[in-house]
Amino acid sequence: MSNQKMDSLIVSDMVDDDLESVVALWQVCGLTRPWNNPYSDIAFARSQVNSTVLVGRFEQDGEIVASAMAGHDGHRGWTYYLSVSPNHQAKGLGQAMMKAVEDWHLAQGIWKSQLMVRTGNEKVIKFYEALGYNVSATQLLERWIDPSKRGDA
Ligand SMILES: CC(C)(COP(=O)(O)OP(=O)(O)OC[C@H]1O[C@@H](n2cnc3c(N)ncnc32)[C@H](O)[C@@H]1OP(=O)(O)O)[C@@H](O)C(=O)NCCC(=O)NCCS
Structure with a gap:
């Protein structure tokens, strides 16, 4: 086992100084x-009470290696x-981040966790299935209610 593999992941809310690292990671x-x-x-x-950005950093050197x-x-x-x-x-870092997200949801009183996977990124569905997520039978509908922000998808 490599040293990196033995690094512990510390998950927390991001702070201002993490901004550039998080954007670069995304x-x-x-x-x-x-x-x-x-x-x-x-x-x-x-800025909202019902949302946050979590970061996962290696305990040893503080490097941000994961986010959600x-x-x-x-x-x-x-x-x-x-x-x-x-x-x-x-x-296992993605799994650890999803556990942290679910813990955050539970702490907020939320008991069902959902997410969207972009068309073209379907390979990631196997990852979520490995974590116990099911593909929902629900259809997602959307509308740009501020057309000035409209993108291509
Ligand atoms: C998706 C992503 C977060 C997964 O993170 P990761 O750290 O590589 O995943 P983990 O190592 O925690 O994998 C957890 C489990 O999922 C499985 N898994 C991960 N990727 C998989 C894949 N492509 N196919 C099948 N299984 C997969 C692993 O085998 C593991 O299961 P196991 O513990 O039984 O072996 C990472 O690949 C990523 O950042 N991708 C680019 C961004 C992205 O697409 N994000 C999702 C947007 S919806």
């Missing part, structure tokens, strides 16, 4: 889109921007 993981400015998404989530946005809408819990550094994937 970008390297291919999660950003032109119509979702990560800086304003992070600022908005951190957790929130709830007063009924269901949601996860966005789950990301693990490509250098540290397949070591």
Whole structure:
């Protein structure tokens, strides 16, 4: 077992100094889109009482290697921007982050956790299934109620 594999992951709410590391992580993981400015998404989530941005950092050196946005809408819990550094994937860190998100949801009084997977990223569904998530029979409908923010998808 490598030393890196033995590193412990500490999960917490992100702080201001984590901003550039989190944005870089989302970008390297291919999660950003032109119509979702990560800086304003992070600022908005951190400004609300029903959402947060979690970071996972190695205890040994403090490096941020994982992140997730957790929130709830007063009924269901949601996860966005789950990301693990490509250098540290397949070591259980994604699973640890989802556990932290679920713990956050439970602490908020939420008992069902949901998430959306973009078309084209279906390979990640196997990951979520390994964690006990099922593909929902629900259809998602959407409408840009502020057309000025409209993106391509
Ligand atoms: C998806 C992602 C977060 C997974 O993180 P990870 O740290 O590599 O995953 P883990 O090591 O915690 O895997 C947990 C379990 O899922 C399984 N798993 C992970 N990826 C898998 C895949 N592509 N296919 C099948 N199983 C997979 C693992 O085998 C493991 O199960 P096990 O413990 O029984 O072996 C990571 O690949 C990532 O950041 N991807 C890019 C960003 C992204 O797509 N985010 C999701 C947006 S919806």
